[in-house]
Amino acid sequence: MDLVRTELFDRLERFYDAVPRDGARSEEYGSLVLFVRDGAGWPFYARPRLDATAPPSLADVTAVRARQRELGLPEAFEWVHETTPDLLAVARSAGLNVLEAPLMVLDPAQLPDPATLSDVPARVLDPATPGFARDVAIRRAVAAVGFSNAGTARGEAGPAERDAAxxxxxxxxxxxxxxxxTDGRRIS
Structure with a gap:
């Protein structure tokens, strides 16, 4: 793997590890870490520990799944295959159904001119804007609809599916x- 890809994967791994730490406590199970949300919100996942010296084992996956069930959480694991390739076989041997999704990274040098993308303006959600709570809900619903449909091609889902979500x-x-x-810990 070339240096640019290695640096990119390292940066992504640090990001995937950092995001849940803002609203969750971490519990370590061998080479895995389970993020358990503090309070209300969407449940997080388990993933490989950044400082692990060995790939996750079947015992690690089994222990995390037992803890997730104990807490009433979905049995969710997320990882980057290029960084932790051994986890795929381990997860499947543990009986997990694994969705292999492509990791899509946009090369900043290949960004199109924003004026050519759409006539629909993009904006950062502003807590001071009327309708902020509705905007947060719509943004989350769009993500839910998008991630619930397979593939990367434009799907059939539209405003009705978004509103139902x-x-x-x-x-x-x-x-x-x-x-x-509102408190500046997330931009959406």
Whole structure:
């Protein structure tokens, strides 16, 4: 792997490890770390520990799954295959159904001129803007609809599916996300 890709994967691993730490406590199980949310909000996942010296084992995965079940959490694991390739076989041997999703990284040098992308303006959510809570809900619903459909091609889902997803969102989780945007810990 070339140096640029190595640096990119290292940066991504640090990011994936850092994001849940803002609102969760970490519990270590061998070469894995489980992030357990403090308070309301969407549940986090388990992932390889940054400082692990060995790949995650079947015992590590089994221990995390038992803890997730004990806490009533989804049995969710996330990792970058290029960084932790051994985890795929271990996860499958533990009985997990694994979704292999491509890691898409946009090369900044290949960014198109923003004026050519759309006539719909993009903006950062501002807590001072009327309708902020609704904007947070819509942003989360768009992500839910997008990630619930396979592939990278444009799908059939539209405003009706987005609005249905808004109705299913956890209000406490939306409040938590809005609070993180308001206090500057998240940009959305």
């Amino acid at each position: 808004v109705a299913r969102l956890d209000v406490a989780a939306l409040d938590e996300e809005g609070g993180r945007i």
